[in-house]
Amino acid sequence: MKNLMVMLFIGLMLNMGTALAHGAHGKISEKQAIQVAIKATQKLTFKDFGFNVGKLDESWESLTTEDFKLYAAQVSRYIISASNKADNKTIYFLMTMSGEVLKVNQEAKF
Numbered sequence: 001m002k003n004l005m006v007m008l009f010i011g012l013m014l015n016m017g018t019a020l021a022h023g024a025h026g027k028i029s030e031k032q033a034i035q036v037a038i039k040a041t042q043k044l045t046f047k048d049f050g051f052n053v054g055k056l057d058e059s060w061e062s063l064t065t066e067d068f069k070l071y072a073a074q075v076s077r078y079i080i081s082a083s084n085k086a087d088n089k090t091i092y093f094l095m096t097m098s099g100e101v102l103k104v105n106q107e108a109k110f
Helices: 004-025 030-044 059-063
Strands: 070-072 077-084 087-095 101-105
Touching: 004 030, 004 070, 030 070, 030 077, 030 087, 030 101
Parallel strands: none
Antiparallel strands: 070 077, 077 087, 087 101
């Protein structure tokens, strides 16, 4: 009986943890979308995550918040641009309104 109670308690805790993990997903602001793009750019200087731009060179690490702009806000997604003045290149991030990066291209065509 004691084992049954322990298993029931563990099962309830696992279900509750899953519900809490997904409960906070909502629409992010344009400012938050830019912050997501900044973090994604930093990560892309370390590793190729399978996006069209591949692994970015180290010059992308020096970008500031001013180098990131909201390119477009559509019904269900944001497009953020990141301009690297040292390379004279711009990349574009397509992301959901909840902040998930879907694609990163050198053109704003998705």
